[in-house]
Amino acid sequence: MTAAAPARPMRIGLSRDDLAMRAGLVLLALWLILTLALPLWSLLAKGFQDRDGNFVGLANYITYFSTPALVQSALNSLKVSLICTVIVVPIAFTYAYALTRAVLPARWLFQGIALIPIFAPSLLPGLALVYLFGNQGFFKKLFGGEIYGMDGIIVAQVFYCLPHATMILVTALRTADARLYEAADALGATRLRVFLTVTLPGAKYGLISAALVVFTLVITDFGIAKVIGGNFNVLATDVYKQVIGQQNFSMGAVVGMVLLAPAALAFVVDYLVQRKQVALLTARAVPLVPHPSRGRDLALLAFCGTVAFAILAILGMAVWGSLIKYWPYNLSLTLSHYNLAAADASGWGAYFNSIEMALGAAIVGTAVMFVGAWLAEKTRGFGAMRGLVQFLTFLPMAVPGLVLGLGYIFFFNAPGNPLNVLYGTMSILVINTVAHFYTVGHLTSTTALKQIDPEFESVSASLKVPVWRTFGRVTAPICLPAIVDIAIYMFVNAMTTVSAVIFLYSPETKLASVAAVNIEESGATATAAALCVLIVLTSATVKAAHLLADRYLFDRLQAWRRR
Amino acid sequence: MNLFLKRAAVGLAAIAALGFAGSAWAQKTRLTVYTAIENEQLDPFKKAFEADNPNIEIAWVRDSTGVMTARIIAEKDNPRADAIWGLAASSVALFGSMNMLEPYTPAGSAALKPIFRSGKSPETWVGMDAFLAVLCFNTVEAAKGNKAKPTSWADLTKPEYKDSIVMPNPASSGTGYLTVVGWLAAMGEEAGWKYMDALHQNVAQYLHSGSAPCVQAAKGERLMGIGFDMRGASEKTKGAPIDLIVPKEGLGWEMEATAIMKGTKNLDAAKKLADWSASKKANELYGKYYAIVAHPDVKANPPNYPADGEKAMLKLDVEWMAKNRDRILAEWSKRYDGKSAPRAPR
Numbered sequence: 001m002t003a004a005a006p007a008r009p010m011r012i013g014l015s016r017d018d019l020a021m022r023a024g025l026v027l028l029a030l031w032l033i034l035t036l037a038l039p040l041w042s043l044l045a046k047g048f049q050d051r052d053g054n055f056v057g058l059a060n061y062i063t064y065f066s067t068p069a070l071v072q073s074a075l076n077s078l079k080v081s082l083i084c085t086v087i088v089v090p091i092a093f094t095y096a097y098a099l100t101r102a103v104l105p106a107r108w109l110f111q112g113i114a115l116i117p118i119f120a121p122s123l124l125p126g127l128a129l130v131y132l133f134g135n136q137g138f139f140k141k142l143f144g145g146e147i148y149g150m151d152g153i154i155v156a157q158v159f160y161c162l163p164h165a166t167m168i169l170v171t172a173l174r175t176a177d178a179r180l181y182e183a184a185d186a187l188g189a190t191r192l193r194v195f196l197t198v199t200l201p202g203a204k205y206g207l208i209s210a211a212l213v214v215f216t217l218v219i220t221d222f223g224i225a226k227v228i229g230g231n232f233n234v235l236a237t238d239v240y241k242q243v244i245g246q247q248n249f250s251m252g253a254v255v256g257m258v259l260l261a262p263a264a265l266a267f268v269v270d271y272l273v274q275r276k277q278v279a280l281l282t283a284r285a286v287p288l289v290p291h292p293s294r295g296r297d298l299a300l301l302a303f304c305g306t307v308a309f310a311i312l313a314i315l316g317m318a319v320w321g322s323l324i325k326y327w328p329y330n331l332s333l334t335l336s337h338y339n340l341a342a343a344d345a346s347g348w349g350a351y352f353n354s355i356e357m358a359l360g361a362a363i364v365g366t367a368v369m370f371v372g373a374w375l376a377e378k379t380r381g382f383g384a385m386r387g388l389v390q391f392l393t394f395l396p397m398a399v400p401g402l403v404l405g406l407g408y409i410f411f412f413n414a415p416g417n418p419l420n421v422l423y424g425t426m427s428i429l430v431i432n433t434v435a436h437f438y439t440v441g442h443l444t445s446t447t448a449l450k451q452i453d454p455e456f457e458s459v460s461a462s463l464k465v466p467v468w469r470t471f472g473r474v475t476a477p478i479c480l481p482a483i484v485d486i487a488i489y490m491f492v493n494a495m496t497t498v499s500a501v502i503f504l505y506s507p508e509t510k511l512a513s514v515a516a517v518n519i520e521e522s523g524a525t526a527t528a529a530a531l532c533v534l535i536v537l538t539s540a541t542v543k544a545a546h547l548l549a550d551r552y553l554f555d556r557l558q559a560w561r562r563r
Numbered sequence: 564m565n566l567f568l569k570r571a572a573v574g575l576a577a578i579a580a581l582g583f584a585g586s587a588w589a590q591k592t593r594l595t596v597y598t599a600i601e602n603e604q605l606d607p608f609k610k611a612f613e614a615d616n617p618n619i620e621i622a623w624v625r626d627s628t629g630v631m632t633a634r635i636i637a638e639k640d641n642p643r644a645d646a647i648w649g650l651a652a653s654s655v656a657l658f659g660s661m662n663m664l665e666p667y668t669p670a671g672s673a674a675l676k677p678i679f680r681s682g683k684s685p686e687t688w689v690g691m692d693a694f695l696a697v698l699c700f701n702t703v704e705a706a707k708g709n710k711a712k713p714t715s716w717a718d719l720t721k722p723e724y725k726d727s728i729v730m731p732n733p734a735s736s737g738t739g740y741l742t743v744v745g746w747l748a749a750m751g752e753e754a755g756w757k758y759m760d761a762l763h764q765n766v767a768q769y770l771h772s773g774s775a776p777c778v779q780a781a782k783g784e785r786l787m788g789i790g791f792d793m794r795g796a797s798e799k800t801k802g803a804p805i806d807l808i809v810p811k812e813g814l815g816w817e818m819e820a821t822a823i824m825k826g827t828k829n830l831d832a833a834k835k836l837a838d839w840s841a842s843k844k845a846n847e848l849y850g851k852y853y854a855i856v857a858h859p860d861v862k863a864n865p866p867n868y869p870a871d872g873e874k875a876m877l878k879l880d881v882e883w884m885a886k887n888r889d890r891i892l893a894e895w896s897k898r899y900d901g902k903s904a905p906r907a908p909r
Contacts, residue, residue: 069900136783148768230768233900237735240771244629245735246892247636247657326802328783329703342603409637424643503634506643507595507622514626521627522602523778523798 017467021379028372029385032392034419035435039407040399042414044260047253060254070238074258077235080150081218081262084157088214091158092165093207095307098300099166100173101199103292105301108547111170112540113308116315118163118489119539121496121513123520124532125156126227128317136328138317148230156224159314161217162307164440165210167489171444171482172206173199175451178288205450208273209443212266213397216439219262220400223498227520235259236400243402256403266394285453315536322529337526338534340515351534353426354512358494360430365441365490368434370483373445374471378457397439401499408432409503424506432504433494441486448482449475481550488546492539591620592832597635599628600649600819601793604852608648611848612839619832627772628654628737639663645827646836651737652690652820656881659687665823665830669837679818679857688822689841692853692863695816695872696742698808699777699795700787710786716746716810719787720761727786728766729776734892734900737817738773738791743895744884745815748877756898763899781805792868793853799867807869813877818857 014022050056064070098104099111117125129152133143145151176199184194200207222236229237235255243252323333340348376389396404412423422428452475460470476483498513505511512535520528600608602625609621624644626634632654635644639661647655658664659681668685679690698719700712710727713719719728731739747755767785770776776788777795781803788795795807821840823833839845841857849856850863855873 067896069896130784134784226771231900237771241732241734243633244627245732245771246888247629247633249633249637329804330802406633406637409634413638413641413643415641420641423641502626502630503637505624507624518602518626521772521774523774523781523794525778525782 015461017461018380021375021467022382022385024371025375025379025382025385025389028368028375029389029392031368031372032389032435032438035431036392036395036404036438039411039435040395040404041407042410043249043403043407044253044257046249046410047251047257049250051248051250060250064251064254064258069233070255073233073235073238076150076233077219080153080157080234081215083154084161084218085211085215087154087158088161088165089207089211091307092162092210093169093203094300094303095162096166096169096173097199098304099170101176101288101290102297102300103290104297104304108551110304110308112543112547113311114166115163115492115543116311116536116540117159117161118167119492119496119536119543120160120315120318121498121516121532121535122156122160122221122223123227123498123516123528124318124536125159125314126224127321127520127525127529127532128314129156129228131317131321131327132314146230148228149232152228152230153225153232153234156228157218157221159311160221160224161214162311164217165214167485168210168213168440168443168447169203169206171447171485172203172209174481175448176202176288177285179284179286181288205273206447208269209447212269213440213443216262216266216397220259220398222400222402223517236402239400239402243406249406252403252406256400259400259403260395260398262398264398266397270394271390318529318536319533322526322533324526327526337524337530340527340531342527350510350515351512351531353509354495354535355538357426357429357433357509357511358491360426361433361437361494362487362491364430365434365437366483366487369438369441369486370445370476370479373442373449374475377446377449378454378467378475393438393442395439396436399436401436401497401501404432404436405500405503408500424504424509426509428504429501429509429511430494432500433497434490436497436500437490437493440489444482444486444489445479448479452478484546484550488543491542495535495539591618592829593620593622594645594829594832594836595622595624595643596646596648596836597631597644598623598625598647598649599631599651600625601797601852603797604649607851608848611845612836615839615844616832616835619835621836629735632657635663636661642824642826644824645829646824646833647688647820647822648836648840649691649819649821652688652818653737653741653881653885655688655820655822656681657885658822659683660885663825664688665825665827665833667823667834667837669821669834669841671838671843672841674843674859675841675857676859688820689837690818690820690857691840691845692849692857693816693818693855693873693876694853695792695809695814695855695876696738696745696773696789697777697792697795697814697869697872698787698789698810699780699798700806700808701780701783701785701804702806703804704783704786708786712806713787713808714811716749716758716762716812718810719765720758721765724765724786726765726767728762728789729768729770729779729785729787730766730789731773731776732769732771732900733895735771736773739769740888740892741815741817741879741884742789743815743891744879745813745877747891748815748879749812756894759895760898766899769899777805792872796854796865796867807867809869809871809875811875814872814875815879816876 047060048055048057095114099107104110129147131137132139133147180198181194184198220236222240225234225237226240235258239252239255242248242255321327322337325332325334376386379386412419412428414420456474457470496513498517501511502514505514512531516528516531519531605623605625609623612621613619628651631650635658664687666683666685666687669689672680672686672689675689681687705712710723730742733739733743746758750758773791774794776790778798779785780788781798792807795805799805821837823837827833843858843861846856846858846861850861852865854863854865854868856863
């Protein structure tokens, strides 16, 4: 099955393609180890040391688990993450279902709106919720209780996580074999039965991925908990307190390690699911084109309309907030908060740095992630290395940015590390961002790749077509929608990321997202909102360009999907 | 072909040489300075220093005190900063104890008030200005709820202020820690904890930054916030209906300091910065933003500061503060952080 020894000629030897792919896989593993595993370890190892760097074994862990307040945070984190997952996944699934399987008017518009939250720094929902439901909020009475606390975290997290889950589920639902539905129709299966026996199983992998992503996003994010969490302690704010509040890296490392537990779990679940996943899009597959169905379409339209309205309300509040002179005592409108230079010396420079960084992350990230996922999927044999890569790609999802950022300092700034020339450059911000958001890009690629019948490769191989040509001519074009999605995902996340890069920027490479946090802390809430709105507009413009290109350009490349 | 290459090479070399000469002539020393001063101060501080030192260019790296402190400690094995200008003295003193600072006594620093010096010889750091943890009280919200204006810390425990106070969480914020230490110093440990037990009943939320409480009070999100005075004063200047109150029992405080990082490749330029930072001229600049500055002859009078702040500064033992930090934070967290805190239902 695996490598063939020359002594046993009966086995089929490794072809040149196999060797090249294995070499590629080794390179990928090396990249992930250098940009992820080693930096992480250089921080997490401090969990076994005291503050002066002496080895103390498990002493920090014992302290941690015997402090009731800290354990309470772990329970709080679990609770919030579970609630958000249970709320987000069904909403995202219905929304993605409407986008891919129903006939919606202005489908592209709904698709765009669903992505808005991902365009926004996590500061934005926090600020908007304070404007809406805070003690001076416009709709305080509507909300009833205090927005600061668990309820506020949940509302903001649902907003923030929705696009992540929707993106994965759209990919999972987009590729379907119409023949299955035709067969079901011919056999007279009810809608519900078709849904339960064809649609859901087909999207199972996507559903589980989406749930894992939402769960870990919520459990690791401290931006929202910090602004709106009140006295509701969660693990991510505990890391913040230990590292930023007390410079106690040892204890921060312990909490960081505890946060890795969900990643390990996600890895196991993913492995179990993956074994059972079969290709949906076989070489003979016929793409599914949704047919109109009045009742279903109207119901889904109403649903999407409600979700879209809620998203726009939160964004709209932030826009309004950015125009208000001095909230809540002087509600007259002004554009003066958009004069970034007044609030932050690096104002516009930071904005352009962000764009440069985001473009870099989109290009480098997409290339590494897609080719990497392809190598991990299509390389024959070499199970151990594939397993290693698979595990490494799951790590970043569960790592709080704070932990990754500090790990980068310890690893890349070490005097003996030849890579320390990267420290303080734009490159390190790009590398860090690619590593930080690796999981979703990898999952999206894998979801898309899994739906392609391996028969394509077998046929190519038997026709003696080199594997890279099949990749360039067949695999990549089929997956183009997913590839572009990943590029956009990387771009928008690079525009908004804070928690890791806050430790890594230099005077020349300060980013807009970091500036927004600094400005908010200095009390200039409206200016912070203004900068958040600018970031949203930038990403939205990029996305709009993508949608236009999608309609007029990529449509042709995907023409084969239609009959 | 060969000739062309040769000519091209000569041409390139000439251009490179010119470039070199040009840059050497205009060569400025770039000084990487880590700081936590406010955003709006970055530009004026940089310009003022560079005007007097045209051969030096400041490249700021600015973030909140906690982030900068964590970053500097994490970079310990390979420091990237040349100097620190404007970071909490407790953090800078910590770097000193970790042997990360270059000892240097800036010219003219002997003239500064004694508490604004590290006390070592040569000095390891020199203070610039002090800030206080005051009470920011929103008068509009007070009028709405018919709440009296407090004048002392003791007043804050009155039942009428239930759920209307915010303060920084000492586990996340240096300002929070010095506030707590201030109470322990003013009242004694036992009475101090008892006071905080009572105060806890009225605290709506412990926030993660020292600026946030006065900002929340300024925006009417809460009736009052215990926090960083400079933030309160600047919000008031922007139009917030708040009063800055100096409770009569006295205040915890912190100062900002300047220091040189050990191992800097730009030691001379860093020394120039340290000298300038201790000068009277620099103190006049600090005085535009802070009410209390290091130089005794500078009359600082920024708008909207409480007048009696400096006299209310409590005697704080910085070394004691550092040594007892873990113990006090553990006790504080056990009593008030999260659900473990005993608190009357709302």
